[in-house]
Amino acid sequence: MFKIGLTGGIASGKSTVLTYFKDKGIPYIDADIVAREVVEPGTEGLKAIVDTFGSHVLHDDGTLNREALGAIVFHNEEKRQLLNSCLKTHIRNRIMELTAQYEQGNTPVLIYDIPLLIEGEWYTMMDEVWLVYVNETTQIERLMSRNGYTREDALARINSQMRLDDKRANADIIIDNNSTPHDLIVQLDTIWNERIETVLQESK
Structure with missing residues (x-):
């Protein structure tokens, strides 16, 4: 199974990139979905959060x-x-x-959408790491526009993550999303043709 680690930062466009490959039928594991699963009521994850931060981080319904x-x-x-x-x-x-479930199903390609791919050292188990990259100015502008954040709030969220420039050293492919949606699709088409189609053909 060809494992692709997809990472980026807040407002980098990682979700847009993932959607492109989802629409082509490539299965994926979304760490944000997993993170929500492990803090559902009754889970050990939620208990750990309450033990650490207190019950005021819960809604009335638990x-x-x-x-x-x-x-x-x-x-x-x-x-x-x-x-x-x-x-x-x-x-x-x-x-x-x-x-393990995907491996048992003989899945040829699997994308891991993991924001902390580098920080959590997940990249070590990947065959390739793809970084969706934007410069900080673009990140700030998109966050302010998309979420209505002040510049200070946007910067606080950006600074709470590892800098995208620092992630570049661990990336096999840089997907530059500083430009237009059309330019992004052109890059993704190339990646599909050069990286994915070959693996899919070999798995048949």
């Missing part, structure tokens, strides 16, 4: 209040690391479980 938790961790690196350590093992176990 579900996780993401806004309350986000307000705590976005501006505090130490608290953000605490959150990551709460969930890291639970997320890893679930992703490995899903990987």
Whole structure:
């Protein structure tokens, strides 16, 4: 199975890139979906968060209040690391479980959509790492436009992640998304033709 690690940063366009390959029928594991699964009511992941941050990060119905938790961790690196350590093992176990299911099904290509692909050292188990790249100015402008953030809020969210420039060293393919949607599709068509179609043909 050809494992592709897809990473990027907030407002880099990673979701757009993933959608392109989803629409072509390539299966994927979305770490954000997994992260939501492991903090559902009754899970060990949610218990770990409550033990660390207190019950005020819960809604009245016992579900996780993401806004309350986000307000705590976005501006505090130490608290953000605490959150990551709460969930890291639970997320890893679930992703490995899903990987095993795809391997048993003889899946030829699998994309891993993992924001912390580099930081969490997931890249070491990938055959290729694809980085969706934008410069910081573009990130800020898109966040302010898309989410209505102030420049300060946009920067806080960008700075809570590893810089995209620092991720480049671990990337096999850089997908530059600083330009137009059309330019992005042209790049993705090339990647499809050169990287994916060959693997799919060989698996038949």
